[in-house]
């Protein structure tokens with residue numbers, strides 16, 4: 001858990017990570033960010049869909065099953081000009097979803113960013129049944145929409161530049177509960 005997690009309000013963002021899920025454990029909460037609402041930003045992977053919330057508004061991705069027990073690389077981008085999110089899997093553009101309710105929205109700075117759990121209140125309200133079963137690596141976030149070539153390079157090089165908003169390296173010192181940290 002990191003707080004304050006975002007230094008400036010965001011009108012666009014990219015959130016990228018590598019993930020390896022344990023299957024048959026129900027839906028998997030990857031990231032939650034809470035500032036104004038408990039659901040200011042969420043990434044949750046279900047067996048048949050992936051839900052991405054920005055500003056309590058949902059984007060549902062259905063064209064691909066991301067509920068996979070192999071390592072995969074995922075990137076989500078959002079911008080508030082058109083209210084468009086894009087999903088990239090393993091460096092390739094996969095699906096675009098628009099939610100006009102996020103046009104002109106700004107994700108407020110200063111909240112709690114939690115990996116592997118969901119917040120029912122700002123920085124709290126955790127439920128053990130919403131614990132991530134799996135492994136995460138290189139979770140980073142940027143204050144812009146990354147290009148397709150930038151995202152493809154993260155996947156093919158297995159090398160990720162530090163996020164300008166969220167930098168993976170900070171999380172190893174802020175774990176809670178039954179989290180194992182592996183450093184290579």
Ligand SMILES: [Ca+2]
Pocket residue numbers: 118119120125126127130
């Ligand atoms: Ca909950």
